Amino acid sequence: MVDKDVVVDFLNSKSGSKTKFYFNDFTALFPNKGPREVKKILTALVNEEVLEFWSSGSTTMYGLKGAGKQSHAEGES
C-alpha cells in the first residue's frame, strides 16, 4: 500500500471514535521508518489538503480535513 493511503485508511478506520491524533500515532503505523520520514508523508498530505493540523496552542495533532470539532472547553477532549 502507498504510504499516504496507510495514513488515510488509519484515520478513516478511527473516524467513528476519534478525529485527531498525535504524531506518535502515525510513527506507530510505520515501524520501519524513522520519525523524519513519517513527517514527510504527513507534510505531503497537509500540503495536498487531505490532512489538517489541530492545535490547542500548546499541543498539535493531525486529522482529516474537516473532521471533528474545532474548539474545546477546558477539560473536554
Next chain:
Amino acid sequence: MTKHATPLLDQLESGPWPSFVSDIKQEAEARAKNPKGLDYQIPADCPDDLLGVLELSYAEKETHWKHGGIVGVFGYGGGVIGRYCDQPEKFPGVAHFHTMRVAQPAGKYYNTKFLRDLCDIWDLRGSGITNMHGSTGDIVLLGTQTPQLEEIFYELTHNMNVDLGGSGSNLRTPEACLGQSRCEYACYNAQDLCYQLTQDYQDELHRPAFPYKFKFKFDACPNGCVCAMARSDFAVVGTWKDDIKIDQEKVKAYAGGVLKPNAGAHSGRDWGKFDLQKEVVERCPSRCMKWDGSKLSIVTAGCVRCMHCINTMPQALRIGDERGASILVGAKAPVVDGSQMGSLLVPFVKVEPPYDEVKEVIEKIWDWWMEEGKNRERVGETMKRLSFQKLLEVTDIPASACHVKEPRSNPYIFFKEDEVPGGWSHDLAAYRNRHQR
C-alpha cells in the same frame, strides 16, 4: 463611555502599577473614535467585549474561553492559537479571538517604521491589542478572526519580511540576548546563532512533529538576559575557559572609590564605602578570589563564571579570550511534571558559524526524544524518566564530574565493560567455588 460596566476590573486600575485594564479601555476608546477612518475588518468594539467577558469571569470565577482549533495559515502547524468565546451572543466582538505569534527579531531590535507598520496591520485586521513581548518572547498579536489570518500572514511575510513564530508541538520561536551588538560580556554571537538556527530549522518551526514544545534560547554570557537556563529545553549559555582578565590599576581605582561599582547602577542610595573584600571576594560563590590590598588574584580552576565580580567591577575585570558556550538541557515550567532548570550537558562547545557542533547536539537530542518521548512530555521529563545517563549516551558525550549536580542525589552513572580500559570478565563457576550461595 464603556460598553459593559466593569466594576471589578476597574479596581485593577487603582494600584500603583500600569494596568492592562486601562490599556484595553484606551484601545476601546480609540477604536470607537476611529480617527484614521479605518474599515475595521473585525468588530470595532472587540476591546469592549474583551473587558466584558473578563468582568463576567471575575464575577463568576469561571473562564469563558474555549481553546484550540483548526486555525492557522496554510501549511503551518503553529503560529496561530485559536481562541473562541463560549458566550458569543453576549460578546460578539470576541466570538473568535485568535492569537498570532510573530517572530521577534534577534535581540529584539526594531525601527519605528516596523512597529508602525505592524500596528497598522493589527489596527485594521485585528483587535489593535498587542503584547510586546509575550512570555514566549514573540510579538503577540491578541485577537483576530479566522478570515483575517491568511491576510495578516501575507502582509507580514510579503511587506514586512517577518514570519510567524512557533506554537504547539514544534520548535518555538528561538530567542537571543542582544549579545555582541552591544554587550562586552558576550562570549559568542548569540544573535547570529539564533538567526541561523531559525533559518536552518524552518521545518521544525512550522511543521510540528515533536512530542511537545521545544525551545532554544541563547544567552551570550551567564548573566542570562533571556534566562535561557530556566526558560528553554536547549539553552546555549556563553562561557570561557581561560583566566578572567584583570587590570590591577582599575581594581585599585574601584577599591579606592574612584570608579563606581556596578557602573553606578546602585547609586540611587548611599550604601556606604565600597568594600572590595566584602562585596566581591567574599561574595564569590566558589571562594576562588584573593585581594591582598593591592593585588587581586583568581584561581581560574575554581571560578564557576557566575559573573558577579565582572558585573561589580566591569572596567577592571573582563571575560577570558577562549570563548564558547555551555549547553544545558531540559528546563521547563510545570505541566506533566514540576518545573525544573536546565541540566548541564555540554560543558564547553565552540560556537562558530556554521554552528555544526551545536547543531549536532540538537539533532541527536531530537532523534532520541522523537523516538522515546511520550505525548506532551518535554525533553527534560524524558531525560528524568529515562535518566541523564541515557541522554549522555544518545548524544555521545562522555560522563564527567561537571555532570554531577551534587553527590548522592544525582542518578548513579554505571560504567559498561567497553567503557573501561581492559574491560572485565566474571567467571561465575570459579566464583561459586570460592563463595557459598
